[in-house]
Amino acid sequence: MREQLLGREISGCETLIMKIVWDSKEDISTPDLIEALRVRFGKDYARTTVVTFLQRLAKKGFVKIYRKGRVAYVHALKSEKEYTTKFLNEAEDFWFEGDSSNLMAALCDTKKLSKEEIGRIRELLNGLDD
Numbered sequence: 001m002r003e004q005l006l007g008r009e010i011s012g013c014e015t016l017i018m019k020i021v022w023d024s025k026e027d028i029s030t031p032d033l034i035e036a037l038r039v040r041f042g043k044d045y046a047r048t049t050v051v052t053f054l055q056r057l058a059k060k061g062f063v064k065i066y067r068k069g070r071v072a073y074v075h076a077l078k079s080e081k082e083y084t085t086k087f088l089n090e091a092e093d094f095w096f097e098g099d100s101s102n103l104m105a106a107l108c109d110t111k112k113l114s115k116e117e118i119g120r121i122r123e124l125l126n127g128l129d130d
Helices: 012-024 030-041 047-059 080-096 100-110 115-127
Strands: 063-068 071-076
Touching: 012 030, 012 047, 012 071, 012 080, 030 047, 030 071, 047 063, 047 071, 080 100
Parallel strands: none
Antiparallel strands: 063 071
């Protein structure tokens, strides 16, 4: 049920891995991925643990794993935008009964928006009228 709720096709640990893969902008080696997990998220996973997560992600169609010599590399098959769009749409449907204005209100209530962020949101909303 958890994986189906909000379309969370991937676990929390798998999400951290995908964030690093997406942010790398190019294929990333397993050793670099392990180091990035440690530095960025404080996760000191063993290589075997990361490989297990990568194999799960590959089965779910998120990544392709390939080797160059003795080093394994990870290539994203799904984009971050594709994943976050689906995730947010499903969150809107589940938590806010499909009401975008309630989702936006909840987002605005969770943090203090800067004037720049408010201006950008206005621009985005005004652009919808075109």
